[in-house]
Amino acid sequence: MEASAEIEKRLIQLNEKLGRFIPPRNRWTPVDEAVYEPTDLYRVPIDEALEMQLKAIKYAFTRQHTYNRFYRAYCETRGVSPDDLKTNDDLEKIPLIPDVTFKARPSGKDFAYWITGIFTGDLPKIVIEGANPTFDDVINAFNAAGLVVTYSSGTSGRHSVIPRDMKTWRTFMYAAQKLRSCLFDNLADHYLSLSPKPTKTNLYYGKVGIFEAQMHKDQHYAMDFEISADLAQRAMTGKDRDGTAPKSAVEQLRKVFEKGINWLERYEKTTDTIFLRAPPVPFLAFMDTLEREGIRFEFDGRATVSTGGGWKTRENERLSSEDFRKRVQEMLGIPETRCIDQYGMVEMNAGGVTCPEGHYYHLPYTFFKPLVLDKSLTPTGYDEWGRFAFLDAIAGSYPGFIISGDEVRMLEHCPICDLPGPVLDKVIQRASSEEVRGCAEEVRRILELDLKGVKK
Amino acid sequence: MTQVSEITDQGHTSRELPKQLRLGMGLTFAKMMLKNPGALRRFMVMGPDEERYVRPPREYEIPPFRERMRCCTSNEPYLRPTRWCNPREPEVIAMANELGAYELSDYEFAEAAYWFVKTKLVLEMLPLDSVSATLERGTGTCYHLTSLWIALCRAAGIKARYKTLIVTLPNEILNFETDEREAMTIDMFSRGVPEGEGEVCIDGKWVVGHVAMRAEIYARAGLPITKFGEDSIGLTLELIPGTIKRFESLPWRLGITTKALMLLAPAAMERANVVFAAEIPRGRNAIEEAGGIEAYDQNIRRQRELFSEEEIERKIKEAERPQFVEFKE
Numbered sequence A: 001m002e003a004s005a006e007i008e009k010r011l012i013q014l015n016e017k018l019g020r021f022i023p024p025r026n027r028w029t030p031v032d033e034a035v036y037e038p039t040d041l042y043r044v045p046i047d048e049a050l051e052m053q054l055k056a057i058k059y060a061f062t063r064q065h066t067y068n069r070f071y072r073a074y075c076e077t078r079g080v081s082p083d084d085l086k087t088n089d090d091l092e093k094i095p096l097i098p099d100v101t102f103k104a105r106p107s108g109k110d111f112a113y114w115i116t117g118i119f120t121g122d123l124p125k126i127v128i129e130g131a132n133p134t135f136d137d138v139i140n141a142f143n144a145a146g147l148v149v150t151y152s153s154g155t156s157g158r159h160s161v162i163p164r165d166m167k168t169w170r171t172f173m174y175a176a177q178k179l180r181s182c183l184f185d186n187l188a189d190h191y192l193s194l195s196p197k198p199t200k201t202n203l204y205y206g207k208v209g210i211f212e213a214q215m216h217k218d219q220h221y222a223m224d225f226e227i228s229a230d231l232a233q234r235a236m237t238g239k240d241r242d243g244t245a246p247k248s249a250v251e252q253l254r255k256v257f258e259k260g261i262n263w264l265e266r267y268e269k270t271t272d273t274i275f276l277r278a279p280p281v282p283f284l285a286f287m288d289t290l291e292r293e294g295i296r297f298e299f300d301g302r303a304t305v306s307t308g309g310g311w312k313t314r315e316n317e318r319l320s321s322e323d324f325r326k327r328v329q330e331m332l333g334i335p336e337t338r339c340i341d342q343y344g345m346v347e348m349n350a351g352g353v354t355c356p357e358g359h360y361y362h363l364p365y366t367f368f369k370p371l372v373l374d375k376s377l378t379p380t381g382y383d384e385w386g387r388f389a390f391l392d393a394i395a396g397s398y399p400g401f402i403i404s405g406d407e408v409r410m411l412e413h414c415p416i417c418d419l420p421g422p423v424l425d426k427v428i429q430r431a432s433s434e435e436v437r438g439c440a441e442e443v444r445r446i447l448e449l450d451l452k453g454v455k456k
Numbered sequence B: 001m002t003q004v005s006e007i008t009d010q011g012h013t014s015r016e017l018p019k020q021l022r023l024g025m026g027l028t029f030a031k032m033m034l035k036n037p038g039a040l041r042r043f044m045v046m047g048p049d050e051e052r053y054v055r056p057p058r059e060y061e062i063p064p065f066r067e068r069m070r071c072c073t074s075n076e077p078y079l080r081p082t083r084w085c086n087p088r089e090p091e092v093i094a095m096a097n098e099l100g101a102y103e104l105s106d107y108e109f110a111e112a113a114y115w116f117v118k119t120k121l122v123l124e125m126l127p128l129d130s131v132s133a134t135l136e137r138g139t140g141t142c143y144h145l146t147s148l149w150i151a152l153c154r155a156a157g158i159k160a161r162y163k164t165l166i167v168t169l170p171n172e173i174l175n176f177e178t179d180e181r182e183a184m185t186i187d188m189f190s191r192g193v194p195e196g197e198g199e200v201c202i203d204g205k206w207v208v209g210h211v212a213m214r215a216e217i218y219a220r221a222g223l224p225i226t227k228f229g230e231d232s233i234g235l236t237l238e239l240i241p242g243t244i245k246r247f248e249s250l251p252w253r254l255g256i257t258t259k260a261l262m263l264l265a266p267a268a269m270e271r272a273n274v275v276f277a278a279e280i281p282r283g284r285n286a287i288e289e290a291g292g293i294e295a296y297d298q299n300i301r302r303q304r305e306l307f308s309e310e311e312i313e314r315k316i317k318e319a320e321r322p323q324f325v326e327f328k329e
Helices: A005-021 A030-036 A046-067 A069-078 A089-093 A108-118 A135-144 A166-183 A204-215 A229-237 A247-268 A280-292 A321-332 A439-447 B019-035 B038-044 B090-098 B106-120 B131-137 B142-155 B171-175 B180-190 B215-221 B252-264 B266-290 B293-306 B309-319
Strands: A126-129 A148-153 A159-164 A190-196 A218-223 A274-278 A303-308 A339-343 A352-354 A368-373 A385-392 A401-411 B160-168 B193-202 B205-209 B245-247 B325-328
Touching: A005 A166, A005 A204, A030 A046, A030 A166, A046 A069, A046 A089, A046 A368, A046 A385, A069 A108, A069 B309, A108 A126, A108 A135, A108 A159, A108 B309, A108 B325, A126 A135, A135 A148, A135 A159, A135 A229, A148 A204, A159 A166, A166 A204, A166 A339, A166 A352, A190 A204, A190 A247, A190 A280, A204 A218, A204 A274, A218 A247, A247 A280, A274 A280, A280 A303, A280 A321, A303 A321, A321 A339, A368 A401, B038 B266, B090 B106, B090 B131, B090 B142, B106 B142, B106 B193, B106 B205, B131 B142, B142 B160, B142 B193, B215 B266, B215 B293, B252 B266, B266 B293
Parallel strands: A126 B325, A190 A218, A190 A274, A274 A303, A303 A339
Antiparallel strands: A148 A159, A339 A352, A368 A385, A385 A401, B160 B193, B160 B245, B193 B205
16 A cells, blocks of 8 residues: 555655654654654555564564663563564563553652663663652653653652653654654644643643644743642642532633634634644633634634544543534534544553544554454453553663553444554543543643643 | 450450550541531532432342341351341342352352452441341442441351451552542541451461452452452551451441441441442442453552552662751741
């Protein structure tokens, strides 16, 4: 299957913006080949893709086995070494670690040491100020030394922390943009985000927006204030989280939305293309505000809405993505085919992107092997519900062979579009024994906090 | 006054809690009060919008007592009636007979009684009272439920005793999805909570049983379901070392403690009861999804074979490289 001229054109445009992050070809690893070589990551013929997948994942496993003492010990206990991986089926022998592995328990100095234990490969010298560093102090020190450490929080209050080296981070960021470009026109002129500003937080959902700065001219971030780990934790575990938002938060949200409306009004009068990124629930609240104020836009095909982070509401009900798209069409005049949703998590590099036609989550399959596990955590076949797990070759700085807390159903192909790779069904939910997590929920809860005293 | 039956097999009384632990718990409470005196009110009074506890209906019938029913009348230690555990109460005798006393082998009866208490009764924070009252209500604290199991076994002529311990909650519970009330309850119990197990003497050997937590609560937290003969320590609860004690009778002090708790913190206890009751239907879903209790338990145990958090934590700790981190003070 060859990439269409349209996708080739998008890739050329993408590489004009991000091409400098691609390593020179003579230094490509099997992982790089699986990410950079195919023009269209979603149209690689299955046989060819499986060959790439085996090489990439085996390379990644060998790296983890060699340079990560924790993971090597874990594999030795289970009697698995890189020599055991000869076919694609053998990849299922790779010992999976639960996502709870990355929940940082210790604080202060212990937290810094914990990162050194989880991190794969050489570390630079990390200098941390103070005898009792905070969670943010530790992360900032690692990031100042050239790493990209991000975290996501859950209702348990324990953050999931992933340390990425610059190579992992850049490959991840590039792959994520490339995957989007392979499915829809990703390169808009301007960018409005109802998410945390990447430079003002180490929250995963904020930080992943950092490449947008390279992609768009005018970028506006609704959450343009410092979001510390303490703030995120307060949002996810605080006593005010299940009540209604305090007055100050309501007022603050009104201002955030007002700025967003002004931004949209500015570009409605032009022919420029725009890209809107937001978690579904806050974006729905934004559209409710538009309706209350009697404002409607007609952006048509020159705008794209990109959501991500989960579809649960405050009441723990699930939003209908179909209703959401209809609402976007009604309030912003953006067609349903230009509403895309992404599935990912802090532990994963480049996740699923919905196709414009069917809105199923298309998973990459040249550098990534998705798995669905049954109740006894054994890989099960397509069409079965089970625990989502994955072998992620991009993860060079931590073992990316992970069992998530999500329940999914995987299909061999999308029932609607003609792409050959696997997809996840539209409904993805948390397993019943797992804590609430999800970037959308995180953002919603932060927006509902009283943010008096937070550094602007 | 301490009775002989309260002396533990380690030779000390129940009042000898590790000093450090007692101080730790006291300090935590005192600090909390100093920091936020308003919290005291929250311990005592339910908010106007808070959900109130409604005791769930009893899940079994108590069979009628008949004079000819067999019951152990021995006054030997571990068979005789003790404080809050009278195996000669008619309701207890009737239930023991219903469960197969003097028909089943000692092991089979102890196991049947174990599953009866574990699957039919519900955790509820209450002051200690008689086993017949527990049987009538169908609810009680771990001590009520353990007392009921012990009383049923003693009624059937099987020696039985208490094993008390102080535990912390396992990571599976500390991590799970919580609302505010659940978080408060977990926080309250996460500082170290007294817990009771029972032990029955079968063919000269003491066999342990933890009846106080229903399968649904385990399932809610993704924990395996303890079986008869299986200790909760290390499997579903984390022991605070040095806190295990064994008694023939519950110490009077426990009665005062539970009464005091209900008096000083009735709202906190009620909230805990609301949480316990709410967790049961949620846990039931997880069990049903797995295909029943046995299937659920098998799956969870297999998952634990594949990996344990303790193993992962230990291996990460061993892999730490502190030489790369410098702290500038």
